[in-house]
Amino acid sequence: DAGITQSPRHKVTETGTPVTLRCHQTENHRYMYWYRQDPGHGLRLIHYSYGVKDTDKGEVSDGYSVSRSKTEDFLLTLESATSSQTSVYFCAISESGTGYYEQYFGPGTRLTVT
């Protein structure tokens, strides 16, 4: 397995509370991604990073923010969680953002917003 860990692995939180999910990699890959997975939708890109302090939005970025202060860590924050953000969140990494580079996925975080 690629050296990717996600924490926490499971979380239950209440509507309106802030939540931060962490992705940590030991591969020194430049690119990191956050996806959410919902039935029937596959995985959808939330935000991605192409270097320390360099981030950009994906297709479902509303209600989410990210930060990357170190190569190995990529944080996803839900400023005020809503029930529609109940999902499984996956972090992924890749060596490059161009060319035919495989994305390696972490084990996922199951988030429930009540």
Place this chain on the structure above:
Amino acid sequence: QQQVKQSPQSLIVQKGGISIINCAYENTAFDYFPWYQQFPGKGPALLIAIRPDVSEKKEGRFTISFNKSAKQFSLHIMDSQPGDSATYFCAPSKAAGNKLTFGGGTRVLVKP
């Protein structure tokens, strides 16, 4: 806007049979066509991928067929095994940018 449509949503096949999953896309700028495999409780993992300069690629029991004019590509699993039971996603992308666009997934169950 549904850029990538995958079919069927689910598939049951007997051990030794052939599983076929199709993926149709709209964006003609896509130039990288991977299939990812996901087991329950795990993240997806790259299974096989094809570039648009070839029409078919085979790796073991897994084959991708690519039809550029129809904007479709498919995954064939030959001699399906119970260990192939998983969810499969097509995820076409543009090589410049490496942002995958996932299909909705196909849950494959191989019965012994």
